Amino acid sequence: MLLAICGFLMLFTILFLLFKSKTLPVVVFITIPVIAAFAAGFSIEEVVSFVEFGISKTSKMAVLFIFSVTFFGVMSDAGMFDGLVNKLVTKAGTNVVAVAIATAIIGIFSHLDGATVTTVLVTVPAMLPIYKKLNIRPHLLLMIVGCGMGVMNLLPWGGPVMREAIVLKMDAGDLWHILLPMQGAGIVATLALAVVMALKEKKFHGAGQVAVVEDAQGAVKLEEVDDEVLRLKRPHLAWVNLGVLLLMLIVLVIDVFPTYFVFMVGCCVALLINYPNMKEQKARMMAHAPAAIDVSSVMLAAGIMVGVLSKSGMLEAMAVPLLHVIPASIAQYLHIIMGIFAFPLGTMLGTDSYFYGLLPLAIEVGKNYQIPGLTMAIAMLVGKNLALLISPLVPATYLGIGLANVELKEHIRYSFLGLWIVGLVMLVFAFFIGIL
Structure with missing residues (x-):
């Protein structure tokens, strides 16, 4: 008692x-x-x-967080996601609902492997810049990703289904066949939640109101970027950086090395490719250290x-x-x-x-x-x-x-x-x- x-x-x-x-x-x-x-x-x-x-x-998750945050921070500094973000924003315009639905679809498909950490690492860093540009609170991004992840975690190789199958002493695949209609309903409910919450964000929190400015030639830009941010951009290395990320994702799916080790190596490669100077490397590490240490300590x-x-x-x-x-x-x-x-x-x-x-x-x-x-x-x-x-x-x-x-x-x-x-x-x- x-x-x-x-x-x-x-x-x-x-x-x-x-x-x-x-x-x-x-x-x-x-x-x-x-x-x-x-x-x-x-x-x-x-x-x-x-x-x-x-x-x-x-402890392994804390190590993963330190190096994954630094990796995505360095890649973001170098402008790896700029092309994707600009294309999506151009396609969606200020359509908050379209962005929310896209987030749900990406979250659902990225969780097909059942790996929670991989899903978060794939969806959040890629979609967050779009949310910022459209003035959508990042809370919505986490909610939609969490919902899609929860629904897709009903797959037979998902941890909860496997644990439940062990308790019930039955095959995980057989259990999944029973759950399949519920999973279908959950996917529909996830998309509906994305639409409802996106409309709420638009109505009550001003989502979709993009601040536009004009450059010297009168062309419209999404936002003003300061000189320091532009100095860190490496547009000529965008495809190289995307190739590094793709290779890392393949290694993560194959599950050859521990996830935290993949990001430790990836972080080193990102620094060496984009900022070969040791002084710049140290500056990038220091720039992302507060966020990395704050959450890893928690x-x-x-x-x-x-x-x-x-x-x-x-x-x-x-x-x-x-x-x-x-x-x-x-x-x-x-x-x-x-x-x-x-x-x-x-x-x-x-x-x-x-x-x-x-x-x-x-x-x-x-x-x-x-x-x-x-x-x-x-x-x-x-x-x-x-x-x-x-x-x-x-x-x-x-x-x-x-x-x-x-x-x-x-x-x-x-x-x-x-x-x-x-x-x-x-x-x-x-x-x-x-x-x-």
């Missing part, structure tokens, strides 16, 4: 401090979990083991929270009272209840803890009320998937907000309701076609 109380107090305190901006996220993620672990009665040796486990889970700090939650048994202890407070009169609808609250629960729980901790417990409780394990599993899958890119426990969340330069609390506030609604739409669709 003490373990559950400490776990709930820890999560509520962390969420309160984050949303109220009482202190830096780094401070919150480091101090509160450690205090909670000691309050629960764990020894120094045990707390150290929790910390080491958590850091081991996030990733490492979040690892402590992950370690305490995962290895202390707090999550399991917290799940038991949550499931047992449900009145017997509505227990037969437990799968519906869990499906509705899968999204907020998925936001607060890590993937392994959710599928290997909470899900088996919910299935066992459901069996007492004649709810099949498969039904419970399907109901709980969709919401968790859609919470993928707003969960503070998912490293890719920090990668996304870091690349888009959006605060975590603002990202969650903006995306939470829209993503939850998409999950509920998919759940209702599954109910009407008989999957649930």
Whole structure:
């Protein structure tokens, strides 16, 4: 009981401090979990083991973030995305809806490999300049990408489906065939969400109002660019830079080397090609260091929270009272209840803890009320998937907000309701076609 109380107090305190901006996220993620672990009665040796486990889970992601941010920063400085951005802006004009739909399509197709980090790295840096030029808040970009990613993560090689198949002791492909209609509905819902939110951005936040200026010859330009930015451009190397990026993406898909190592090498190549002078290389590294260090430090700090939650048994202890407070009169609808609250629960729980901790417990409780394990599993899958890119426990969340330069609390506030609604739409669709 003490373990559950400490776990709930820890999560509520962390969420309160984050949303109220009482202190830096780094401070919150480091101090509160450690205090909670000691309050629960764990020894120094045990707390150290929790910390080491958590850091081991996030350290590679922190390294990846440092070098991926620097890589895309250097490539952006050199103007690698300028041609793509200008073409898309020319085609779409000030059509915010067209840009949002394009983002959804890119997000959906880029997640075919099921790799969360790759999807974020492909979509956010490429689309962000377009959002800036059209005065669209980057929050929308993250929301659409997160939604497309969550829907496409229902593929059989996606982590959540594979975990659920293991729990259910069935083939992941067979499970996917059952989920396929829901995935189709989710793709449609993602496109609809993109349209609705784009119209909202246009109506209430002035999206699409591009500031235009004229050059000396009277030609219209999208924006004024200062001399320092122009000095860093390398238009003659644009195709070379795109070739480097394409080669890196191929290596990432083939999965020969660790993702962080690919970006470490890519960062070196980008610096050597575009800024061969050591003084320029140092200046580019220093220019992108604040963003890289700021978010990577939060990733490492979040690892402590992950370690305490995962290895202390707090999550399991917290799940038991949550499931047992449900009145017997509505227990037969437990799968519906869990499906509705899968999204907020998925936001607060890590993937392994959710599928290997909470899900088996919910299935066992459901069996007492004649709810099949498969039904419970399907109901709980969709919401968790859609919470993928707003969960503070998912490293890719920090990668996304870091690349888009959006605060975590603002990202969650903006995306939470829209993503939850998409999950509920998919759940209702599954109910009407008989999957649930």
